[in-house]
Amino acid sequence: MPILATYPIRIRVTKNRKSKFFKTIFHALPEEFDEKSEQFTKKYSNHIQSNRVLLKFKDRALKVYADLEYKNEDFSLLDFEGAFVSTAKPKYIVKNFFYFWDEIIEELKSAGRTGDATIHDESLKALKKFNGSTKLEFQQINFTFLSKYENHLRSRGGTNGGISIRMRCIRTIFNKAIDRDITSIQYYPFKKYKISKLKSDPNKIALDYFDVMKIIQWDPTEYSHLIDSHNYFVFSFYTRGMNFTDEMLLEWSQVGHKKILYTHSKSKGNFSITILPPVRKILDYYKKNTLGTKYVFPILLRDDMTPIQSSIARKKPEKNTIRI
The missing domain is CATH 1.10.150 (DNA polymerase; domain 1)
Structure with missing residues (x-):
C-alpha cells in the first residue's frame, strides 16, 4: 500500500509584499486541511484539539507582529523572525x-x-x-x-x-x-x-578472492554505461576500500605523483594511499575524460553543489549492476 505524502502546515507572515513562512508542529494530507478556513477538517486526527493549538500559533504570531508595529512601523521580516523565534516557546510545543x-x-x-x-x-x-x-x-x-x-x-x-x-x-x-x-x-x-x-542476525557473505578478481578483470567496453561503476569498484579495491562518498568528493588536488592524500568523510581520519598501477590507469582515464571540475570522478557535475544535491548524486550508481 503506497504511503501518502503529507505537507507541512506553516504560518505565512507578509510585510511590504514580501512573505516568510514559519513552521508549526503539524503535517497533513490535502483533504485534512481547509485553506479557506485555515483549519483542519474532520478527516484529521484530533482535529478539534489540533485547531486550538494551531490558533495559539497564529495568536502568538499576531502578538509579535503587533508589538513590532507599535514600536516601529518599518520593521522587517528579519526583525519579526528574531522576535518570533526568540519568544519562549509555549509548553505544548516544548514538550512535543x-x-x-x-x-x-x-x-x-x-x-x-x-x-x-x-x-x-x-x-x-x-x-x-x-x-x-x-x-x-x-x-x-x-x-x-x-x-x-x-x-x-x-x-x-x-x-x-x-x-x-x-x-x-x-x-x-x-x-x-x-x-x-x-x-x-x-x-x-x-x-x-x-x-x-535487538542484535541483528546479518547473513553477510563476503566475496572471495576469485570473485573479486572476476569483477576486476571483467571488460566493460561492450557495456559503456557500466564503465564508471566498474572503475569505482576497482579504484576502491586498490585504495584500501575507499568508500563511495570519499570517491565522490576526491579532488585532483589530493592526487599526487605517488600518493593520494584524503580525509575520511565519516571518521575524519587522514589517509595516505600509494597509487598502484590499476589506480593510475583509472586516474589517467578520468584525466583524459574530465568534466572540468575539481573532482576526479564525474559524479558531482559542478564544484558548487549543495549537500542535498550531493546526496542525490551519491545514489546514482545503485542503478547499475555488474554480472559475473
Whole structure:
C-alpha cells in the first residue's frame, strides 16, 4: 500500500509584499486541511484539539507582529523572525517530541548531514504513524510505549536491525533533549528498555578472492554505461576500500605523483594511499575524460553543489549492476 505524502502546515507572515513562512508542529494530507478556513477538517486526527493549538500559533504570531508595529512601523521580516523565534516557546510545543525531532532534522540538513537527516526523517514518520497523532510528550515515551512500538514494527515485517535503527534515532533525540534542558533525565526510557537486545542476525557473505578478481578483470567496453561503476569498484579495491562518498568528493588536488592524500568523510581520519598501477590507469582515464571540475570522478557535475544535491548524486550508481 503506497504511503501518502503529507505537507507541512506553516504560518505565512507578509510585510511590504514580501512573505516568510514559519513552521508549526503539524503535517497533513490535502483533504485534512481547509485553506479557506485555515483549519483542519474532520478527516484529521484530533482535529478539534489540533485547531486550538494551531490558533495559539497564529495568536502568538499576531502578538509579535503587533508589538513590532507599535514600536516601529518599518520593521522587517528579519526583525519579526528574531522576535518570533526568540519568544519562549509555549509548553505544548516544548514538550512535543515530534516538534523537537523536526528541529534536529533541520539542523542535520543545515550541517550537510543529509544521510543522517534522511534516516531520522523516515524514523520520525514511522513513529508518527504508530502514534496516530501529532502530539507526543517526552514523558509518554516509556518502557511500555517502546515495547508496543517494537511489537508494531515487528508485526509489519521489521527485523531486529531495522527496529534497532528506529529505536536508536529515538534515543538520540531524547539525549539531545536532555542536553538542551527540553526534558528531564527522569523520563529517560532507555535505562529500562535496552536496544542492545535487538542484535541483528546479518547473513553477510563476503566475496572471495576469485570473485573479486572476476569483477576486476571483467571488460566493460561492450557495456559503456557500466564503465564508471566498474572503475569505482576497482579504484576502491586498490585504495584500501575507499568508500563511495570519499570517491565522490576526491579532488585532483589530493592526487599526487605517488600518493593520494584524503580525509575520511565519516571518521575524519587522514589517509595516505600509494597509487598502484590499476589506480593510475583509472586516474589517467578520468584525466583524459574530465568534466572540468575539481573532482576526479564525474559524479558531482559542478564544484558548487549543495549537500542535498550531493546526496542525490551519491545514489546514482545503485542503478547499475555488474554480472559475473
